[in-house]
Amino acid sequence: MKSGGFNLPKSQSAASRLAQHTDRHPGITRQAHHHVHTVLTPFIVTTHTISVNLCLVIFSRLTCIILHIILFSFPGSSNLNTSSSTEVSRGVAVEKLDSVKKWGINTYKCTKQMFSERFGRGSRTVDLELEAQIDMLRETKNKYENILRLATALINHFQSMVQTQQALGDTFTDLSQKSPELQDEFGYNAETQKLLCKNGEALLGAINFFVSSVNTLVNKTMEDTLMTIKQYENARLEFDAYRSDLEELSLGPRDAAAMVRIEMAQHEYQIHRDKYERLRSDVTIKLKFLEENKVCSLQVFKILWHLSTHGMLISSHLIFNLGYL
Template sequence: MWAIFCSLGPMSQQCSSHNSLTSEELSRGLAVEKFDLVKKWGINTYKCTKQLISERFGRGSRTVDLELETQIELLRDTKRKYEGVLHLARALTSHFYSLVQTQRALGDAFSDLSQKSPELQDEFGYNAETQKLLCKNGETLLGAINFFVSSINTLINKTMEDTLMTVKQYETARLEFDAYRADLEELSLGPRDAATLCRMETAQQNFQSHRGKYEKLRGDVTIKLRFLQENKF
């Protein structure tokens, strides 16, 4: 039995060394993967920043969809106006709620006076009933205002905001598409040696990838804008 344990000793050490090596390789692989991701992010950021600066100084060309951009600006302008309406509606709700509460308190006060002032019981009673009726109608109106506030809040902060989030993604994809298009065009004007041809092939793949992303998001934005238009926002 002792001989068996002795014979297993070196094998156990070998397994331990193998596991340790595997862990080291795994850690190295993760480090390389993270480095590649950071490298790609850095290259993409550099290209997009370069493209953005070129556009702002009028040196770089920009892909423009006039109809779509007009609709996007209209949505942003409409959202700002609706936010103003929502602000006013919330203020109205607050003031009107205070009014209804005041009418309720006034009705209770008249009701109490009608019981304690027999000589003016009819007058106070009439005023009490009037205030209670106004309060009841006010609560109905307040409920309608609250429904309006809730609906417009959903429209602004969910429906419109969801569309504008897609618009932001589309605008980022447009910038990336133009950045990689400009990169490909720049390489196309250079020498056609082996190294350049290899870079051009990579640039072409990146360009096609970002064009597909751009076109998909443009379609998504178009669909969401059409949905808002059809629902008469």
């Protein structure tokens, strides 16, 4: 049979023949699979390492492409000496190019350092005491956020109770006026509910003050400190990246060109070291002030909470002992 000038094959497809061969010779097929697995396993392990380096190379290439795009995107870049406006454009282009070039180099070095640390091939600067304080701050922030949620829920429930006591006291007052035979009993209960409502409002005010203080502490003071910590961690990564670069250059040849590169690397290393130490000092100071602020806020709240709770308990004790309820 012919179709469109081509002879249709009468034999089975390659896939069908392979399936039949597998059914007839299962032992040979398993040996072939084992052989393929043995050959490909080292290749897969090596590919994992190569992929990391390949990512870095691709990132470097993309950075170069971005630099070229930015350089030629400014008007007048092809004819820089025609007029004063072109000179201005040229200056802007050079400034932008230099800025993006520095960003690309810095990002490349930091990415390389991050991969090196993650895969255990690079060293990192560690301040054990400061990092322990940072971990403690993050843990404390999570606990305070939970306290904030619980205290907010307590306010909602307690406010409903105080409003119910207020409404109940008004109802008892109305009944005492309309029921002369039970005027004293309804009157006592009305006064009881009003007293409980008054002390409950005082306790509610203390809880509101506590929530406001904790909210400021968590969402402003702690958050500001964590932002500084984030800057410090980025500065630490940059410092280690330039430190590793300087160490790598120092182990290489010492010809004239290499000495120039080492001197430039030493300069960049010093800049990022100063930045790292400055931010580390800022984090240490903010952590100290944060601890002092936290202690002062909680001490004031403790006094208010104790006084309002004590007043409410005393009034409740007197009410039940006098038999108002």
